Amino acid sequence: MGNRKYDEIHCSVNEDPAAYVRCLSNASADKDKSIPFFTDRCNAEDEGAYISFNGQTHHVRREAQQPHRYVRYAGTYEGNGVVVRILPTRLIKRYVDESDPHDVRVRYAVDVFIQYGNETARIAAIYDDQR
Incomplete structure (x- = not known):
């Protein structure tokens, strides 16, 4: 529950009490869920990507x-006063589709560095391209 205070800050943007409770439930570490915070949403690389933190979503583009x-x-993204660097650190698991050996998916440990204003944070995260 070490992230509970951050979950509460993230969810506090919800003015509706029911939405706040639902947000906390979804973010709960008790459920052993991952929290997607960086995505390109629709696999449209030309549209950039989105990163969410502190209850806000920022649109960033690969620089x-x-x-x-x-x-x-992997790489550096910028936009809306945010700089994001994603650095792969180690392979966790490799999946190969038996019906198509060229279809390789991975689970990779990555370091995500987020710079916003005068603050920089490092998040140890998991990149997972499983569908």
Whole structure:
């Protein structure tokens, strides 16, 4: 429950009490859920990506690409006063579709560095391209 105070801050943007409770329930670490906070939403790389923190979502665009064989989000993104750097650190699991050996998906440990204003945070995260 170490993230509870951050979950409460994130969910506090909900003025409706029921929405606040639902948000806390969805963010609860007790449920062993992942919380997607960085996405391109519809696999449309030309539209950029979105990062959510402190109850807000920011639109960012890739500025520099750090080619990585499996982690397609690897690189630097900027927008709305936010800079995001995603650095793959280690392979956790590799999935190969038996019917198509070229269909490889991964679960990768990544470090996500977020700079917003004068603050920089590092988040140890998981990149997972499973469907």
